[in-house]
Amino acid sequence: MDTGKIRIKDIAERAGVSVGTVDRVLHKRPNVSKSALEKVEKALAEMDYKPNMYASALAYNKSYQSFCILPKHESEAYWDEVEEGTMAACERFRDFRVSVKLLYYNRFATDTFEKVMDECLKEEPDGIIMVPTKIDVMRKYCDLIHQWQIPFVLLDSYMPDLKPLTFFGQDSFSSGYFAARMLMMLAPHETEIMLMKQMRNGNVASKQQENRETGFRHYMHDHFPDVTITEVNLSLDTEREQYDDILEEFFTSHPLIHHCITFNSKAHLVGEFLLRSNRRNVQIMGYDMVPKNAECVRQGSISFLIAQHGFMQGYTCVDALFRAIVLKKKVEPINYMPIELLTKENIDFYRRNNIG
Template sequence: MSSGKKAVVRIKDIALKAKVSTGTVDRVIHNRGRVAEDVKERVLKILKELNYEPNIMARMLGSKKQYVFAALLPDHSYDAFWMAPKLGIEKAEQDLRQYGVSVEQYVFNPHDPQDYVKMATKLTKKNPDGILLSPIYYNETLPFFEKWNEAKIPFVLFNTQIAEYDPLSYIGQDSYQSGLLAAKLVHYGQPNPCSILIAHIDEEISNAQHLVKKEQGFRNYFIQQNLSHHYNIISTELNRSSQSGFIKKLDEILESTLDLKQIFVTTSQAYDIAKYLNQRHVKNIKLIGYDLIAPNLYYLENGDISFLINQNPKGQGYWGIYQLAEHIVFKKEVPILKYLPLDVVTNENLNYFRDEKGSTFVEI
């Protein structure tokens, strides 16, 4: 049952009780100095005694302070995955507009580290109040972390984690755990011995730590379940830059692996495997992939992809900006790590994860 009529304490009440003016109380609260030591003590004591909490509405109202956040993220025209974070960022911007928050987006070509550096430099020059970024280039990112730390600009990472140079927080998925989850789904759908393919598409595995973790999680599931001998797990890196090379490599794998029953695609390109399997009229291989982008949804709906694991990319963008605001605008504490849930999406529950009416799901 809720508590009664808890009289709200105002600065005025504090001032009255301490026999000073509101200005003095204000100076004490904000530690602006110019208050006699004994008076300060007295006010501080009463502040704590009456459990004063500032009225956020009033605080926000008065100050016309504008906060400019910067978001550094890949251009979605190169990879549709990045559309969703962008939408999340824009939704957060809209929700926070009345608190004086605006977000400037700095978009780079995800295949060009130099462009990444260029945009990061440009962003830094603007000296924003907070930064949200997906640091897909490790080495190129570190110097900026140093700069931002020096300039005391808090930054939040999403989608890709770099633990060094403490960010304000990281928002994204737990890649290892998501590998475990994929393995569970594979195992559940394929209890009998067979071969399983892990496919990394269009990414240099040496440069993409999160894919390595996915694979580790996937393989470890079977080890933990004492099923290593049941399954023959192979992994490959595919590259779509050459369409014929892509197909040839898959042809080779299918020819040499007759009992292949499942393919786990660690990136968002499961649809390209589905397309290939369709072309080759292969029917008995099941597919699990990532991300609810349009081409994936097409194959999910007609059953060629069994499951998609949703990384909630829109939530990542939204929550990233929101975390910045929580810290900078509302001056609240924020968790350093914010893992978003691993959503198992099938044709049957797709509608609730799909971004139709501009809604998405995030943590409260």
């Protein structure tokens, strides 16, 4: 029998029970005797019945509200891609009344994360997507979330001790290791490389950036131990108008540096400076296919970009919550995004929306 055409009436006749009893068994409702339950389960097995989870979810007619907690960001930044993917997934599951509310925190101020988490939990959400902050703060809130049995997804940085429903993001260490390997294919004879950071009070924005740098330095230590890595901090406490002066002084005093790397999405800060100052013998490697980075790739001041597929991350986070909460399905606990290398030759073929 075609299991897609099996009706509740067919199951009831096979089991010798009422249609109402079958409906209660299928939807795991109470008031079903042990004898009737055994008859229905036997009939389901004999008929190889596979429930249509989508149809059941639609019939349930319930609304599902989740929250997505992201770092504050500028327009046209990496997190814009994540937001677009999140909203695209909500549109995809609109008939199931799935919605996601976006909240923002300052990555350098944990109290802002606590504020938005308190706001989120007051709403008693069905699910939560989070870009993590410091582990001690995360642990406090994740303990509460587990206590209230709210499924949550970690995005960007993986913290397995928090026991999330699932994680979406790159393997940061491997990504940094890969970046070093690609960079040194261009610069095998260099003696010094510039590492551009953006820090505040001595801290970088995320654990992910730290892990990328660890992977990068690991490769360099093993394969190019004599290469000097010189750091430049375009501090977030400094006015952006001063960046040109910082970079001019650096490159003037380090004329032998021809290659730079950064582990954030702001490679364009150096790339645009190189174009303005007409330094055609220096290139930078960075992350994220944001518009300003892409233009520097086209103009030749950025050699490589590593894409994180932010749109796909945002989309699949919502999809995972949908499958777990609405369809009651299991999801993979770890989902690593591809490490994709973009150059002048392929950047215009990059698919931000890589779903389906």
